[in-house]
Amino acid sequence: MSETSYDASCIQVLEGRAAVRKRPGMYVGSTGERGLHRMVYEVVGHALAEALAGHGDTIDVTITADGGVRVVDNGRGIPVEVEEPSGKPGIEAVLTELRACTIHSIGICVVNALSSRLEVEVRRDGFRWTQEYERAVPLAPPARHEETTETGTTITFWPDADIFETTEFSFAILSLRFRELASLNKGLALSLTDERDTTHTVRHSYEQGAQDFVSHLNSRNGEPIHPTVIAFVAEDEDITISVEIALQWDTSDSESIHSFANSIRTDEGGTHEVGFWTALPEAFNAYARQEQLLPEADDDLTRDAIGRGLTAVISVKLDDPCFEGATRTRLGSTATRTYVQKAVHEHLTAWLNRNPTEAAAIIRNATHTHTRTRTRTRTRTSDSDAP
Known part of the structure; x- marks a missing residue:
């Protein structure tokens, strides 16, 4: 399924974050291990949507040494221009409002709302952009950095211990799901790295789907x-x-x-x-x-x-x-x-x-x-x- 454009006009605000934090089970299924891993699947799903639209073919996921998860894709990057009607930069609108978009699910906002901290890096429009959040509240406007010819999005999040019963990610559970995703999407390369204790990486790519x-x-x-x-x-x-x-x-x-x-x-x-x-x-x-x-x-x-x-x-x-x-x-x-x-x-x-x-x-x-x-x-x- 291809898309002709992906910009701030795609974004429609539905709700704020309060409903997500009040009833997290409605959005990620549970506050236990199932819901915790659903957070990762939602961010990966955001990256996968870019691949399905014909933009990007690689997703790299890392469980960081301090217990967070980093997801890197080589898609087009989240829009950074101001979107209407919120008047917010595209990055901030996507990460702070539940929305219905022509490409992406609502999950990326849900992940931000249920995380104690989230960092986003966007490579788009010739520059690298970053922004940080605490419990879905931006600490500062998006910052523009050096020029780059690369495109894509990197999202790193740390699940909120006040929301989830456990914040310990399972390498085995994530690896199995990513093997499944790779087999359902021919040509997609999906890797998982664990930086806790000793670094371990697995890569999945399947030609026969x-x-x-x-x-x-x-x-x-x-x-x-x-x-x-x-x-x-x-x-x-x-x-x-x-x-x-x-x-x-x-x-x-x-x-x-x-x-x-x-x-x-x-x-x-x-x-x-x-x-x-x-x-x-x-x-x-x-x-x-x-x-x-x-x-x-x-x-x-x-x-x-x-x-x-x-x-x-x-x-x-x-x-x-x-x-x-x-x-x-x-x-x-x-x-x-x-x-x-x-x-x-x-x-x-x-x-x-x-x-x-x-x-x-x-x-x-x-x-x-x-x-x-x-x-x-x-x-x-x-x-x-x-x-």
């Missing part, structure tokens, strides 16, 4: 029923939506579905999952009837039968996602359901016809009668599930 994600997830499950990870990407420029899907079946009884909208985990599903699950039985039943892999007298394969042993990644990217709830765990964009359903049906049908041996193996698995009671579980993406 969601296909790599499914391969990793299935490496810990049963034996694959078919060797090829089914993967495809579809895009509609008219409605500015793209979908990337990867799926593979194995011999386990569990169903593992991982869905995302603009790389945000949609743990409660939404319209993209509805479209996926509408198309999957349709495509398999049509193929099974066509190839006479189901007796005429038998009923169609059910959704549960087809889901047995399935690991799937469903990733959609759209310009104006509609999420249900402030924590954005369920996608409500109505057009997404129709588009995903159409894309899955077309691409899966084509794959089944090209790969009859593997297709038959999947259908046999769905029709197989287990002698033991099947316990169907729905595995949502958690920190331990990332690639």
Whole structure:
């Protein structure tokens, strides 16, 4: 998804910081470890939005020796000119007001509101700019420094111990999430460095995208029923939506579905999952009837039968996602359901016809009668599930 411009006119003020500090759980999910790490994800999401818009391809995250987190990107840099109607410099407006912007989420302001201290550095318009905050209050106007040809934003924040139950970041949790993000965004290089105790760095970059994600997830499950990870990407420029899907079946009884909208985990599903699950039985039943892999007298394969042993990644990217709830765990964009359903049906049908041996193996698995009671579980993406 590309943007033609990104300047102060993109910014619309919604609320101040008081509501965030009063009810932090509404914005980051909790004041425990989950909410603490959500702070990092929000800042990384700000940088990732630049990459999705075609501006920047590198994000470097560091857990600093004194317990803060620094996120560096090579995007365009936050606008520095005065924006209307607040009359504030763009940096200050973005960091002190909840807002709806054409590119970025509200998260960067939320992070500032829930931090005891935050420092921002912007490389834009030929200069380096800096500003510091304490609990979202600017200590001084943005300061202009030396000239530079570089562009991008660096945000360093220290979570407020008066808000959070813990301020200790987990390298393992962050690394797993960043591997997940890298696999969902081909061409993105995302690194994590820990400067506490001894310095340690990991770097993530994946060329096969969601296909790599499914391969990793299935490496810990049963034996694959078919060797090829089914993967495809579809895009509609008219409605500015793209979908990337990867799926593979194995011999386990569990169903593992991982869905995302603009790389945000949609743990409660939404319209993209509805479209996926509408198309999957349709495509398999049509193929099974066509190839006479189901007796005429038998009923169609059910959704549960087809889901047995399935690991799937469903990733959609759209310009104006509609999420249900402030924590954005369920996608409500109505057009997404129709588009995903159409894309899955077309691409899966084509794959089944090209790969009859593997297709038959999947259908046999769905029709197989287990002698033991099947316990169907729905595995949502958690920190331990990332690639």
